[in-house]
Amino acid sequence: MKLSANEAAKRTGKSVPTITRAIKSGKISAEKSGSGGYLIDPAELFRVFPAVAKLNAETLPMLKSETPRLPPSETHPLQEKVASLEAALADAKAERDEWRYQAKRLAMALPAPTSETIVMPRQRMWARLFARAKKD
Structure with missing residues (x-):
């Protein structure tokens, strides 16, 4: 059976x-x-x-149940700790969002790159090669 x-x-x-x-x-x-x-x-x-x-x-x-039931005197400090950790997490998320917003604003405020500010690596390499050739 x-x-x-x-x-x-x-x-x-x-x-x-x-x-x-x-x-x-x-x-x-x-x-x-x-x-x-x-x-x-x-x-x-x-x-x-x-x-x-x-x-x-x-x-x-x-x-x-295999989970023991704790008296309220033992669970109250744990509940307070959980509440304080949740509050700290909410503060950290709010601060993260503020930093993200500021980074976006700064990225939008940057001037558009011009051809003068962009130097291609190959141009620098060729410039160095030709500069060496002239010295030799």
Whole structure:
């Protein structure tokens, strides 16, 4: 009898995403069912994850989520830090945009190049060659 990912999670004390991640990474082999779920052989499952003898109070919260819930006293400083970093990022983006605008204005204000200001590298090379020929 093969197990669904939900039943496998209950029997091992892991969450369903943990079971499906193990299947996708190749740690556990499983068959795809017609409904889109997975059918897992119990021997294959217990080869990777040990079976839970009984569902007790310690394993029930683990079945819901693997991410621990932190009390508000611990998350508040983190939320303040995130807010300050977002504000700093917004300031940096605004400053970047100001510099970009200034660069565009300066580029438009430059005079158009004239033929006197453009010296072709070949002209300089020929001028040097002819100058050397005259000296020799």
